[in-house]
Amino acid sequence: MDGLDAEPVNRPRVRPAAGHGLGHRPLPPLSLYVHVPWCVRKCPYCDFNSHQADGELPEQAYLAALQADLEHALPLIWGRQVISIFIGGGTPSLLSAQAIDTMLASFRACLNVLPDAEITLEANPGTAEAGRFLDYAASGVNRISLGIQSFNDEALRALGRIHDSRQARAAIEMAQKAVERVNLDVMYALPGQSLQACQEDLQAAMAFQTGHLSLYHLTLEPNTVFAKFPPPLPDDDLAAAMHEHIIEATTAAGWEQYEVSAYARPGQRSLHNQNYWTFGDYLGLGPGAHGKLSFHDRIIRQARHRMPESWMSRCMQRDGSQIVEERALAPQELPFEFMLNALRLKEGVEAGLFSAHTGLPVTAIFPTLKRLEERNLLSLTGGRLRTTELGWRYLNDVLEDFLQ
Known part of the structure; x- marks a missing residue:
């Protein structure tokens, strides 16, 4: 869990992203x-x-x-x-x-x-x-x-x-x-x-x-x-x-x-x-710790100040200044964020988990899935999303498609 190399001057206020479309869904673990x-x-x-x-x-x-x-x-x-x-x-x-x-x-x-x-x-x-x-x-x-x-x-x-x-x-x-x-x-x-x-x-x-x-x-x-x-x-x-x-x-x-x-x-x-x-949530505490937290209308990422002495000092001020980054993920970021983690798993994940943990319909990534299936890099069978043996070998190439 790397910290940040640079610290923003002000901690940004997080607001629900307009038109995020995450909906009211159960929160992940x-x-x-x-x-x-x-x-x-x-x-x-x-x-x-x-x-x-x-x-x-x-x-x-x-x-x-x-x-x-x-x-x-x-x-x-x-x-x-x-x-x-x-x-x-x-x-x-x-x-x-x-x-x-x-x-x-x-x-x-x-x-x-x-x-x-x-x-x-x-x-x-x-x-x-x-x-x-x-x-x-x-x-x-x-x-x-x-x-x-x-x-x-x-x-x-x-x-x-x-x-x-x-x-x-x-x-x-x-x-x-x-x-x-x-x-x-x-x-x-x-x-x-x-x-x-x-x-x-x-x-x-x-x-x-x-x-x-x-x-x-x-x-x-x-x-x-x-x-x-x-x-x-x-x-x-x-x-x-x-x-x-x-x-x-x-x-x-x-x-x-x-x-x-x-x-x-x-x-x-x-x-x-x-x-x-599987794109679950985690609260990161301590100097340089990162976290990812879901809400019914947004998903945020946080990062704490990385220097131990400064982090301790800021925590004791009790004003939240130990958090040097906090931002809501835009909907277009979520497919890559999800796949970056899920496709590391050899057996992949249930396709429904994409919607459950991002709030987006799986149809949002159908064009990319189709493109990768045609190249024999990804498989969506039996409701399960996973890389093929070839896709596992060239995982970075697969992930780059979700950045498009």
């Missing part, structure tokens, strides 16, 4: 995203809103600001059920167990959080943080997402990670003892990585038999150290071979690729991320 902005050290490939922590974290000031941020947002979501909470970063596991307990207690007091809501906490494999996993679970965290990235110490050093393979393995074991649902983030196409090294990383990850794997192709994002000083990366053919091996190996071992980078065992899909991908 609602999730909560919470951003913890601090890391021990900024990784050279990372373009998230993360800041190196100098000394002790300002936990109390952060929690007070988070409470104020939440209270300001309550009128927008009053009475709606929260199906999932995702605490991301940064490195949320730098927060003490008491801080996470206070945070979740506050959410339960102010929000209609479902008793069985999925509550995920991102964590780094450092030993100090891993020692808190049981306490996090006691506070209500029921899913831990570990940023492993690699089990190869040389690769970890190239990525600027602060943990080694031994700590990674120990953290996975501690996470599995604390919660039933564990995700491992692993990257491939790393600096100097061979196909064999990629295979060994994947084999090591699968050996732990976690329910979920997030397997990402390393990309050089703008405004990162790697973008300024590019490391030697595998060429496209080698990266494609790595990707092909990942799909074959995970399928054979019982994981299903249900999204571009997500692989899960039965019953272990990420509810929170699936809500994003």
Whole structure:
């Protein structure tokens, strides 16, 4: 959840768009995203809103600001059920167990959080943080997402990670003892990585038999150290071979690729991320957090101020100045916004979900659907909208059609 690179001088007032045509429809599911902005050290490939922590974290000031941020947002979501909470970063596991307990207690007091809501906490494999996993679970965290990235110490050093393979393995074991649902983030196409090294990383990850794997192709994002000083990366053919091996190996071992980078065992899909991908709603709290909220007559997007100290200060003013962007989506934006997420899902979505979550009739996109079907890039059969195998391979080209 990236923050903004620039801050508008004034926060725009949101009004219902004239002739929006969304109608009175049921609102989509609602999730909560919470951003913890601090890391021990900024990784050279990372373009998230993360800041190196100098000394002790300002936990109390952060929690007070988070409470104020939440209270300001309550009128927008009053009475709606929260199906999932995702605490991301940064490195949320730098927060003490008491801080996470206070945070979740506050959410339960102010929000209609479902008793069985999925509550995920991102964590780094450092030993100090891993020692808190049981306490996090006691506070209500029921899913831990570990940023492993690699089990190869040389690769970890190239990525600027602060943990080694031994700590990674120990953290996975501690996470599995604390919660039933564990995700491992692993990257491939790393600096100097061979196909064999990629295979060994994947084999090591699968050996732990976690329910979920997030397997990402390393990309050089703008405004990162790697973008300024590019490391030697595998060429496209080698990266494609790595990707092909990942799909074959995970399928054979019982994981299903249900999204571009997500692989899960039965019953272990990420509810929170699936809500994003089906164009559900999410309230974003914390520095740099983004949100998308639906109303009966409009859909809005929000973004918070990205600098932690300034965000905390603005929240405590209680005037909403921590929100630096808030705008209603125009009807012509909605098809692309919906498809950008939904077509990431391997099995696609029910066609009726387009109308349910955008308020627009599916006939609004019939010309584009017909054009893509004729090119064998998209399929609309049995009431289900999904890419073909060819469309899945050229997903960016498919999405560009919805920008027209």
